[in-house]
Every structure is written in C-alpha cells, then in structure tokens.
Amino acid sequence: MSGFKPFGKRLTATLATLATLCGLATLVSPTPALAKKASVGGLYNVSLAGFTIGRASLALVLQGNAYSAKVGLEPAGIGTLFSTGKGSATASGWLVGDKVVPSKYQMASRAADIDFYVALTQGSGHIRSFDVAPQFRPNKERIEVTNKHRRNAMDPLSAALMPVSVGKSGLSEQACKRTLPIFDGWTRFDIKLSFKEIKDVSGHGYNGPVVVCSARWTPVAGHRPSKDSVKQLTQAKMETWLAPAGREDVLIPYRISVETETGELVLEASKLNIEGASSDRAEN
Structure with missing residues (x-):
C-alpha cells in the first residue's frame, strides 16, 4: 500500500483535483427555474484498487444565481490504517448565463502531520489573489506559475459547476464538451472532458441513465515535467458519470474514476438528497 502515501499527504487537495476531473460538486444549469432556493447533498465512498x-x-446551496458548495473527506476502511488526515473545501460565486464566476475558495486539511491551506479570491473569471501553505521548495525544473496562468482560471470546486445551455438536455453529449482551466493554489492545469456514452445504472441513491465523460489532465504550470506522478497522471484513464437530479438541466456526479499506479481510484455516490426541485428519481 505504498501508493496510498501521496493520497494521505494531500487528502483534501486530492479530492479537489478529482472534483475538477469529474465534477464532484453538483452540475447546474442557470435557468430562471433555479431562482428559488435549492440544495443538494451527497455521500460518497472512496476506494483504491477495490479497497x-x-x-x-457534498453540500451545495443555490439561491437565485448564487451558489455555495462544500466538500469534505476523511479516511475510512483500510484508509484509517495509513492516514489520520482529513479536511474540507468551500467555494462560492455566481452563475452568469452559461458561465461560472467564482468569488471565494478555501481548502484546509491536515495529513501526515502537515497542515495544508489554500485561500483564493476571484473575480471576472480570474484568480485575483491567493494564499497557500506550505509553498513549493525552489526547483529550477518547476514551471513557474505567472499572472498569465491565473487569468481565465478558477478554483477546483467551482470548476465542477458545469452549466448546460438553456434548451438543451443536460443528459446528452453536450454536458461533456468543455475544457476546465484550474488553479488549485499550487498548480495550473486543464481538464478536458469528452463524451463517451450514455448508460443505465441502479442503486447508490439513483436509478436511471447517466452520461459518461472521459477526462484528460494536462499540466500547464507549477509542475515538474520529469516527475513520475506528472507523467502518470497525464496518461491516466479518467471518467465521470453524471446523473440527473430530478430534472434534465441539473446533473450531479454518480461516479468518478482515475487510473493510478496502485489501481483504480473511485469516488461513487452512496446517498443523494435533493431539495427544492423535482427529485422523483433521487432516493434518500
């Protein structure tokens, strides 16, 4: 289980990265019907190589075109034998037309006796300021993150809010046609989604069709190109399965998978709760 150590050292940061890969936060279409308050909650199991x-x-609140979201992660199962780390991340902002315009993001966690912290302020689709700890040690190989890299970028949790154009079904290949520009406080990277298929699933809080998106991680800045972890993640097979939450233009993640050197890392919904919208397909 030596491959578990990197996961334990940046427990919440890993969750935030997976969120951007596959949409751990709820995916919402900014239509007039969402003017009323709505909330979505979910619990997810996290497994590595089947363990x-x-x-x-997950907790998301929508009030008009404003959103606030929170994710948390803690060890369970055999994970408690390798790490005492846990943490959470929060984000807030606005849905403007078919765009997500974040305002604030904060992540805090403790793992392997190290505290991790990120605070971002954002506006007009750019990172305005940031505070992170710990900071990377100086390394000549590391690609420097510049102001250019923080323009047209957003935090990991807000990036997982994916509006679907009005008049188009969220449960279609259109949901996967996007590239997400992410800055997590340390690194800048892109996640490119592409449509794979629509399939039926059952259990874990939802019975019905899901749209399956393939994902590709592309490093932009803040990384060291020669690192094995960077090379592996660039080539890793990734997927997200998106399920409707009682209406066509609101999707939530059902399953996330990322190929790693020690096996498949999977986040899968074990319980979904929808309030403030039709939820005849959701099970408590």
Whole structure:
C-alpha cells in the first residue's frame, strides 16, 4: 500500500483535483427555474484498487444565481490504517448565463502531520489573489506559475459547476464538451472532458441513465515535467458519470474514476438528497 502515501499527504487537495476531473460538486444549469432556493447533498465512498480508503461528503446551496458548495473527506476502511488526515473545501460565486464566476475558495486539511491551506479570491473569471501553505521548495525544473496562468482560471470546486445551455438536455453529449482551466493554489492545469456514452445504472441513491465523460489532465504550470506522478497522471484513464437530479438541466456526479499506479481510484455516490426541485428519481 505504498501508493496510498501521496493520497494521505494531500487528502483534501486530492479530492479537489478529482472534483475538477469529474465534477464532484453538483452540475447546474442557470435557468430562471433555479431562482428559488435549492440544495443538494451527497455521500460518497472512496476506494483504491477495490479497497475502501475514505468517505466524502457534498453540500451545495443555490439561491437565485448564487451558489455555495462544500466538500469534505476523511479516511475510512483500510484508509484509517495509513492516514489520520482529513479536511474540507468551500467555494462560492455566481452563475452568469452559461458561465461560472467564482468569488471565494478555501481548502484546509491536515495529513501526515502537515497542515495544508489554500485561500483564493476571484473575480471576472480570474484568480485575483491567493494564499497557500506550505509553498513549493525552489526547483529550477518547476514551471513557474505567472499572472498569465491565473487569468481565465478558477478554483477546483467551482470548476465542477458545469452549466448546460438553456434548451438543451443536460443528459446528452453536450454536458461533456468543455475544457476546465484550474488553479488549485499550487498548480495550473486543464481538464478536458469528452463524451463517451450514455448508460443505465441502479442503486447508490439513483436509478436511471447517466452520461459518461472521459477526462484528460494536462499540466500547464507549477509542475515538474520529469516527475513520475506528472507523467502518470497525464496518461491516466479518467471518467465521470453524471446523473440527473430530478430534472434534465441539473446533473450531479454518480461516479468518478482515475487510473493510478496502485489501481483504480473511485469516488461513487452512496446517498443523494435533493431539495427544492423535482427529485422523483433521487432516493434518500
């Protein structure tokens, strides 16, 4: 289980990265019908190579075109044998037309006796200021993150809010046609989604069709190109399965998978709760 150590050292940061890969936060279409308050909650199992290593939680509140979201992660199953780390991340901002315009993001966690912290302020689709700890040690190989890299970028949790154009079904290949520019406080990277298929699933809080998106991680800045972890993640097979939450233009993640050197890392919904919208397909 030596491959579990990197996961434990940046427990919440890993969750945030997975969120951008596959949409751990709820995906919402900014239509007039969402003017009323709505909330979505979810619990997720986290497994590595078939073994449970963690539990994740999701809470999202929509009030008009404003949003606030929170995710949490803590060890579970055999994960408790390798790490005492846990943490959470929060984000807030606005849905403007078919765009997500973040305002604030904060992540805090403790793992392997190290505290991790990120605070971002954002506006007009750019990172305005940031505070992170710990900072990377100086390394000549590391690609420097410049102001250019923080323009047209957003935090990991807000990036997982994916508006679907009005008049188009969220449960279609259109949901996967996007590239997400992410800055997590340390690194800048892109996640490119592409449509794979629509399939039926059952259990874990939802019975019905899901749209499956393939994902590709592309490093932009803040990374060291020669690192094995960077090379592996660039080539890794990734997917997200998106399920409707009682209406066509609101999607939530059902399953996330990322190929790693020690096996498949999977986040899968174990319980979904929808309030403030039709939820005849959601099960408590």
